[in-house]
Amino acid sequence: MIRMVDVSKVYDNKVTALENVNVEIAQGDFVYVVGPSGAGKSTFIKLLYRELRATSGLIMIDDFDLTQLKDREVPFLRRKIGVVFQDFKLLSRLTVAENIAYAMEVIETDPEEIKQRVTQVLAEVGLTGKAARFPNELSGGEQQRVAIARAITNNPHILIADEPTGNLDPNTSEEIMALLEKINAKGTTVIMATHNDQLVNSHVHRLLEINNGDIVRDEKEGTYANEG
Amino acid sequence: MKASTFKRHVTDSFRSLKRNGGMSVAAIVSVTVTLLLVGIFLALIFNVNHVSREVENDVRVRVMIDQKTTKTQRNDLRDELQAMADVSSVTYSSRQQELDKVVGSYGSAFQMFGGDSNPLNDVFIVKTKTPQATEKVAKAAKKLAHVSEANYGGANARNLFRATDSLRQWGLGFSILLLLVAVFLISNTVRITILSRQTEIGIMRLVGATNSYIRWPFLLEGAWTGLFGAIIPIIIVDIGYAVLYGASAKTFASAGYALLSPGSLLFGMDLLLAVIGIVIGAVGAAISMGRFLKI
Numbered sequence: 001m002i003r004m005v006d007v008s009k010v011y012d013n014k015v016t017a018l019e020n021v022n023v024e025i026a027q028g029d030f031v032y033v034v035g036p037s038g039a040g041k042s043t044f045i046k047l048l049y050r051e052l053r054a055t056s057g058l059i060m061i062d063d064f065d066l067t068q069l070k071d072r073e074v075p076f077l078r079r080k081i082g083v084v085f086q087d088f089k090l091l092s093r094l095t096v097a098e099n100i101a102y103a104m105e106v107i108e109t110d111p112e113e114i115k116q117r118v119t120q121v122l123a124e125v126g127l128t129g130k131a132a133r134f135p136n137e138l139s140g141g142e143q144q145r146v147a148i149a150r151a152i153t154n155n156p157h158i159l160i161a162d163e164p165t166g167n168l169d170p171n172t173s174e175e176i177m178a179l180l181e182k183i184n185a186k187g188t189t190v191i192m193a194t195h196n197d198q199l200v201n202s203h204v205h206r207l208l209e210i211n212n213g214d215i216v217r218d219e220k221e222g223t224y225a226n227e228g
Numbered sequence: 229m230k231a232s233t234f235k236r237h238v239t240d241s242f243r244s245l246k247r248n249g250g251m252s253v254a255a256i257v258s259v260t261v262t263l264l265l266v267g268i269f270l271a272l273i274f275n276v277n278h279v280s281r282e283v284e285n286d287v288r289v290r291v292m293i294d295q296k297t298t299k300t301q302r303n304d305l306r307d308e309l310q311a312m313a314d315v316s317s318v319t320y321s322s323r324q325q326e327l328d329k330v331v332g333s334y335g336s337a338f339q340m341f342g343g344d345s346n347p348l349n350d351v352f353i354v355k356t357k358t359p360q361a362t363e364k365v366a367k368a369a370k371k372l373a374h375v376s377e378a379n380y381g382g383a384n385a386r387n388l389f390r391a392t393d394s395l396r397q398w399g400l401g402f403s404i405l406l407l408l409v410a411v412f413l414i415s416n417t418v419r420i421t422i423l424s425r426q427t428e429i430g431i432m433r434l435v436g437a438t439n440s441y442i443r444w445p446f447l448l449e450g451a452w453t454g455l456f457g458a459i460i461p462i463i464i465v466d467i468g469y470a471v472l473y474g475a476s477a478k479t480f481a482s483a484g485y486a487l488l489s490p491g492s493l494l495f496g497m498d499l500l501l502a503v504i505g506i507v508i509g510a511v512g513a514a515i516s517m518g519r520f521l522k523i
């Protein structure tokens with residue numbers, strides 16, 4: 001359960017990226033966040049995993065009050081949230097399996113458990129057999145699967161994706177979309193910022209449209225025409 | 229922290245050390261130079277303190293007898309000394325016996341002062357009941373007839389302190405300066421590691437690593453640098469001190485004092501040098517973490 005009440009974000013340079021945003025997202029929802037470039041989509045996403053602090057307003061995620069959350073408590077919020085990006089953010093010196101294990105190692109999961117879980121997650125994202133490859137030996141779509149595997153390996157309640165298909169061709173984007181839907185079907189909330197109106201219109205879900213820092217549209221099954 | 233986690237931090241920190249190559253070596257060398265000086269300095273200070281304390285606890289007063297004193301006069305003097313309230317015993321040592329002691333500790337070159345050319349005096353070695361009484365007894369003895377000089381340990385201790393005082397101040401100042409340089413060099417290598425690992429740090433934060441988890445490898449990198457820098461100073465100080473101790477033991481023994489034995493000094497010194505190394509490494513790392521590891 002995610003709740004934003006009157007949330008505003010003003011950057012240090014006085015740019016108001018979000019203004020009085022009110023939104024509620026139930027556990028298990030699939031939500032697109034759309035809008036033109038510079039609308040405030042990434043800002044919205046970053047507020048959710050406390051990369052940014054809201055300038056004003058209230059943000060609740062599960063039991064976490066993000067406006068009260070101390071810096072040293074942020075790691076424990078992050079463990080409930082998986083995040084993927086357009087540029088994958090994999091570690092090139094680590095293999096696929098090691099990249100996924102990494103997310104469990106840093107929260108001190110038992111090594112035995114890590115091994116089992118890596119195999120399981122690799123199967124889930126369809127990369128069985130690629131465990132020993134390095135990121136630069138994979139296609140973009142495969143790299144994004146690794147990133148998604150890493151994001152879900154700690155069983156987060158929420159998966160956040162900022163333009164996950166931004167660097168991918170339409171076919172690969174479809175595959176990634178199918179993977180995200182599969183994860184969502186297991187009960188994980190998925191929030192996805194995207195420019196890809198083709199996907200939005202072919203895989204219809206709840207749609208939040210942001211423009212100029214405002215939520216201008218919130219539809220249960222929205223479609224979208226991307227003007228740029 | 230789990231053992232597997234600690235192992236990972238150790239591996240991580242060694243990888244950074246290796247990657248920083250020349251920078252790491254420079255930092256280690258700097259620690260080495262610093263700790264070598266600190267080690268020599270500490271060995272000196274510990275011994276000065278030790279000998280001073282021994283000297284201060286010394287109950288002996290050396291009363292030198294005028295060269296032309298007759299045997300009867302000497303015996304009278306002995307009685308006078310023995311009669312003092314604070315004196316417990318008086319022993320006679322002839323100038324020849326005194327010379328033998330010098331020859332014994334400084335070598336046969338002093339043998340040429342034998343016989344009539346012996347410049348030393350006959351002495352009474354007066355033992356007082358307490359170390360504190362030596363000064364009083366020495367002063368009183370000096371006023372007696374046929375006494376040319378009366379020395380006591382406390383005075384020697386004060387001289388020893390005065391002689392090494394400026395040495396100590398300079399040594400301390402110089403050591404602190406070198407320590408600062410070492411801290412700076414270590415903080416520099418850790419800074420480079422932090423900057424070169426921004427992506428990884430970002431990912432760690434993203435997947436929920438705590439701040440202390442993120443900091444450990446950097447802290448360890450600094451600590452290793454300090455610890456590795458301590459190895460050569462520890463070896464040199466250990467061997468050097470053992471050799472010096474062996475060579476000087478006779479000299480000091482003849483004066484009735486002893487340097488700290490290698491066994492009693494070196495273990496503590498080694499530990500201290502290692503700890504100082506680790507601490508300056510950790511401080512250097514902490515400085516860079518404070519400045520460049522924005523959490």
Ligand SMILES: Nc1ncnc2c1ncn2[C@@H]1O[C@H](COP(=O)(O)OP(=O)(O)OP(=O)(O)O)[C@@H](O)[C@H]1O
Binds near residue numbers: 013016038039042043
């Ligand atoms: N770190 C920052 N400091 C100052 N201003 C920023 C910062 N990040 C974003 N902005 C500004 O805030 C506004 C919203 O940016 P945001 O990145 O949220 O847009 P977006 O919808 O994700 O755009 P895009 O589709 O291009 O990714 C923009 O005007 C942008 O210039």
Ligand SMILES: [Mg+2]
Binds near residue numbers: 042
């Ligand atoms: Mg964006």
